[in-house]
Amino acid sequence: MSEYIYTITKKESLADSIFLMDIKAPRVARNCYPGQFVIVKMDEKGERIPLTICDYDRENETVTIVFQAIGTSTKRMAEFNEGEAFRDFTGPLGHRSELIDMPSEELEKRKILFVAGGVGAAPVYPQVKWMKDHGYDVDCIIGARNKELIILEDRIKQCVSNLYITTDDGSYGMKGNVNDCIKELVNNQGKEYDLVIAIGPMIMMKFVCILTKELGIKTIVSMNPIMVDGTGMCGACRLTVGNEIKFACVDGPEFDGHLVNFDEAMKRAQMYRSEEGKKQLKAMEGHTHHHSGCECHEEK
Amino acid sequence: MDVLKRVPVKEQDPKVRAGNFDEVCLGYDLEEAKDEASRCIQCKNPKCVDGCPVAIDIPGFIREVEQGNIEEAFHIINKYSALPAVCGRVCPQEIQCEARCIRGIKGEPISIGKLERFVADWARENKIKPEAPMEKNGRKVAVIGAGPAGLTCAGDLAKMGYDVTIFEALHEPGGVLVYGIPEFRLPKDSVVKAEIDNVKSLGVKIETNVIIGKSITIDELMEEEGFEAVFIGSGAGLPKFMGIPGENANGVFSANEYLTRSNLMKAFDENYDTPIIAGKKVAVVGGGNVAMDAARTALRLGAKVYIIYRRSEAELPARVEEVHHAKEEGVIFKLLTNPKEILVDENGWVSGMRCVEMELGEPDESGRRRPVEKEGSDFNIELDTVIMALGTSPNPLISSTTKGLKTNNHRCIYADKETGMTSREGVFAGGDAVTGAATVILAMGAGKTAAKGIDDYLRSK
Ligand SMILES: Cc1cc2nc3c(=O)[nH]c(=O)nc-3n(C[C@H](O)[C@H](O)[C@H](O)COP(=O)(O)OP(=O)(O)OC[C@H]3O[C@@H](n4cnc5c(N)ncnc54)[C@H](O)[C@@H]3O)c2cc1C
Ligand SMILES: Cc1cc2nc3c(=O)[nH]c(=O)nc-3n(C[C@H](O)[C@H](O)[C@H](O)COP(=O)(O)OP(=O)(O)OC[C@H]3O[C@@H](n4cnc5c(N)ncnc54)[C@H](O)[C@@H]3O)c2cc1C
Ligand code: SF4
Ligand code: SF4
Ligand code: FES
Numbered sequence: 023m024s025e026y027i028y029t030i031t032k033k034e035s036l037a038d039s040i041f042l043m044d045i046k047a048p049r050v051a052r053n054c055y056p057g058q059f060v061i062v063k064m065d066e067k068g069e070r071i072p073l074t075i076c077d078y079d080r081e082n083e084t085v086t087i088v089f090q091a092i093g094t095s096t097k098r099m100a101e102f103n104e105g106e107a108f109r110d111f112t113g114p115l116g117h118r119s120e121l122i123d124m125p126s127e128e129l130e131k132r133k134i135l136f137v138a139g140g141v142g143a144a145p146v147y148p149q150v151k152w153m154k155d156h157g158y159d160v161d162c163i164i165g166a167r168n169k170e171l172i173i174l175e176d177r178i179k180q181c182v183s184n185l186y187i188t189t190d191d192g193s194y195g196m197k198g199n200v201n202d203c204i205k206e207l208v209n210n211q212g213k214e215y216d217l218v219i220a221i222g223p224m225i226m227m228k229f230v231c232i233l234t235k236e237l238g239i240k241t242i243v244s245m246n247p248i249m250v251d252g253t254g255m256c257g258a259c260r261l262t263v264g265n266e267i268k269f270a271c272v273d274g275p276e277f278d279g280h281l282v283n284f285d286e287a288m289k290r291a292q293m294y295r296s297e298e299g300k301k302q303l304k305a306m307e308g309h310t311h312h313h314s315g316c317e318c319h320e321e322k
Numbered sequence: 323m324d325v326l327k328r329v330p331v332k333e334q335d336p337k338v339r340a341g342n343f344d345e346v347c348l349g350y351d352l353e354e355a356k357d358e359a360s361r362c363i364q365c366k367n368p369k370c371v372d373g374c375p376v377a378i379d380i381p382g383f384i385r386e387v388e389q390g391n392i393e394e395a396f397h398i399i400n401k402y403s404a405l406p407a408v409c410g411r412v413c414p415q416e417i418q419c420e421a422r423c424i425r426g427i428k429g430e431p432i433s434i435g436k437l438e439r440f441v442a443d444w445a446r447e448n449k450i451k452p453e454a455p456m457e458k459n460g461r462k463v464a465v466i467g468a469g470p471a472g473l474t475c476a477g478d479l480a481k482m483g484y485d486v487t488i489f490e491a492l493h494e495p496g497g498v499l500v501y502g503i504p505e506f507r508l509p510k511d512s513v514v515k516a517e518i519d520n521v522k523s524l525g526v527k528i529e530t531n532v533i534i535g536k537s538i539t540i541d542e543l544m545e546e547e548g549f550e551a552v553f554i555g556s557g558a559g560l561p562k563f564m565g566i567p568g569e570n571a572n573g574v575f576s577a578n579e580y581l582t583r584s585n586l587m588k589a590f591d592e593n594y595d596t597p598i599i600a601g602k603k604v605a606v607v608g609g610g611n612v613a614m615d616a617a618r619t620a621l622r623l624g625a626k627v628y629i630i631y632r633r634s635e636a637e638l639p640a641r642v643e644e645v646h647h648a649k650e651e652g653v654i655f656k657l658l659t660n661p662k663e664i665l666v667d668e669n670g671w672v673s674g675m676r677c678v679e680m681e682l683g684e685p686d687e688s689g690r691r692r693p694v695e696k697e698g699s700d701f702n703i704e705l706d707t708v709i710m711a712l713g714t715s716p717n718p719l720i721s722s723t724t725k726g727l728k729t730n731n732h733r734c735i736y737a738d739k740e741t742g743m744t745s746r747e748g749v750f751a752g753g754d755a756v757t758g759a760a761t762v763i764l765a766m767g768a769g770k771t772a773a774k775g776i777d778d779y780l781r782s783k
Pocket of ligand 4: 384422432
């Protein structure tokens with residue numbers, strides 16, 4: 023048994039390198055809502071990794087996270103198994119989805135389309151589930167590169183009136199990206215939406231926003247910039263929204279997508295990619311790398 | 323021995339220490355401490371005590387040091403301060419206790435801070451713990467934030483018999499002591515952790531990873547978890563930016579981010595996962611302790627470092643000792659200089675900074691001479707990293723989720739000076755959350771005041 027308290031009560035592989043975990047975290051489970059996120063620190067040496075809350079069970083006091091093993095930290099996280107535990111699991115962080123605070127008269131009138139790209143299906147799921155539980159009808163698009171990367175399809179299907187699937191390579195559902203699907207629905211199938219909630223890679227959210235702006239549909243996005251503390255203390259997560267600087271962790275993570283400066287956000291998201299690579303290199307080469315004067319220590 | 327002169331304290335050689343994160347000041351040994359203590363004239367009316375925000379019995383503990391009774395000296399200090407090893411290192415002694423020392427009129431004041439540090443370090447090495455608390459009274463008090471204010475308030479309440487739980491947002495207790503002030507000034511494991519363990523040994527529970535206002539609210543703590551009073555010691559952690567062009571470029575950080583990566587996340591140690599962009603040519607904007615800490619951290623990570631400050635040396639708000647250390651280590655001071663724009667390359671990374679020279683004009687409301695731009699004096703510095711150390715303000719998370727909590731227009735929480743009580747009955751506050759960014763010892767003083775305020779309030783309830 024681990025000395026840590028945030029136990030993994032369930033682990034499931036959803037797709038190649040995408041994992042779902044239920045974590046025992048009473049304080050988070052009791053108070054979290056769709057739209058919020060947590061920060062996981064695996065152990066003493068781990069970094070603080072922000073992950074959206076995908077589901078929660080208030081009675082069993084567990085919180086569900088879904089993550090893609092893409093870099094050093096998330097790959098290391100994927101090696102944890104049921105019964106093991108994380109050192110830290112903080113949350114809920116950020117604001118809950120604004121749908122939850124909308125008056126019901128207004129929600130009833132709204133025609134909402136959710137757009138999930140890749141792992142973005144994870145944060146979309148609790149929102150459509152909440153809408154279903156409260157009796158509202160919504161539509162949803164899930165898009166991914168190929169069939170293998172479509173996740174949570176069955177769970178989302180049970181919560182929405184219409185579910186559309188698109189894959190880049192056409193291996194499942196419609197061939198094309200989520201924008202092709204939105205255009206098809208609005209232009210050819212006569213669908214009318216007045217609110218889009220798009221969650222996925224920044225590049226996808228950027229292009230969805232360009233399209234919905236043309237179509238005149240208000241769009242909410244969930245931003246996932248680099249974070250450290252997640253409590254408003256470091257400013258690493260700052261974004262330009264409209265003409266203002268916002269901290270995604272405390273002012274977001276959801277924002278009006280038509281106001282977000284995506285180009286800046288995407289550049290900022292790259293900031294540690296090369297550093298991280300260098301760390302890995304160092305880890306492989308060991309301490310031979312660690313003396314002053316070594317150029318590779320100093321480059322940007 | 324010349325009684326007018328201090329016993330000098332050993333320090334790591336500047337050239338060596340500029341390349342490591344080990345502590346700069348090595349402290350006194352027993353003989354040195356006794357010699358320094360013997361310089362104290364044991365004033366009947368000790369002015370030094372008036373200069374200490376928690377009024378430590380300074381002549382009292384120094385007398386014990388002189389006689390070699392270090393354990394006794396420790397218990398004297400502990401009546402007033404729960405974090406002596408910390409304060410002995412980071413208090414601005416030169417403007418507090420030592421500024422008032424009678425010895426200082428003719429010669430050099432007694433090194434009170436260094437003696438305090440010696441006593442605390444000796445006690446830790448000899449496993450001396452603070453005296454055990456009195457009997458528990460079973461009444462529950464919640465403390466928000468495990469910084470100096472929260473730790474002091476919790477420690478004092480535990481000594482009075484209360485059942486105290488501290489809720490801390492981060493994964494480690496300590497506040498700025500763990501995430502802000504660097505290892506080379508305040509060792510984390512040996513000093514900070516040990517003093518926090520002393521607070522725990524009084525029976526204080528610390529629950530990390532709990533963000534009040536998100537994980538649970540103050541109202542819920544009082545209504546559902548049975549806490550009869552709450553102390554807010556949540557600090558002033560929200561960093562400011564300048565609002566100049568280029569500030570969101572890659573390579574621009576708040577000092578809080580840079581220092582948090584290095585200190586709390588230990589990014590300087592390659593065995594830890596968190597990355598940090600060290601930079602080759604770094605500018606730190608600001609002139610306070612935070613700026614000095616960021617500059618000296620960047621230096622240790624291998625960079626050439628500039629401090630950019632818009633007033634002159636005399637106005638630098640940082641401690642004299644820190645400025646002196648930074649200079650010794652090779653930090654370059656560009657004073658009377660103000661940034662106008664951060665220059666950005668085609669990939670979105672910092673490439674430099676356009677600055678303007680300043681001169682001092684008429685005094686402003688604060689009494690300091692106001693810096694004004696020298697027309698046409700713009701110049702560029704080539705850089706790859708910029709660190710903004712412009713000050714911080716309280717985070718609105720708690721004030722915006724607690725009913726009836728009065729704040730001022732700087733978002734500081736209102737608290738009564740005598741009792742520490744806020745505009746909400748049973749809710750107290752102190753430290754940076756109330757004053758805005760200040761000092762460790764003032765935060766501790768506020769924690770002490772509030773502990774007494776809470777005790778009085780609960781007794782009369
Ligand atoms: C609010 C929020 C919610 C998120 N929700 C999810 C989710 O539900 N599922 C999921 O798979 N991912 C989610 N992410 C992204 C996830 O945090 C990153 O994928 C992860 O931090 C990458 O770490 P890595 O070391 O494995 O990857 P690498 O690509 O190797 O990362 C390199 C470095 O860049 C930094 N970094 C890169 N991208 C991010 C990022 N987006 N956020 C923080 N740091 C980053 C880290 O410091 C890391 O050390 C979310 C991010 C945020 C901010
Ligand atoms: C880099 C740096 C160098 C400094 N150098 C010196 C120095 O040399 N000498 C000196 O005297 N002072 C120095 N200071 C100032 C000094 O550290 C602060 O004034 C002091 O720490 C304030 O103490 P505090 O307890 O009020 O707040 P903090 O130390 O800020 O602690 C507040 C704690 O509350 C937690 N918290 C915040 N919000 C919540 C929430 N909602 N729920 C739960 N927990 C929460 C935070 O995570 C933090 O741990 C320095 C500050 C910095 C940043
Ligand atoms: S706590 Fe600070 S001000 Fe008080 S005696 Fe110690 S060093 Fe001096
Ligand atoms: S004022 Fe100076 S000399 Fe007098 S008691 Fe205090 S430390 Fe000693
Ligand atoms: S993550 Fe540090 S302020 Fe948002």
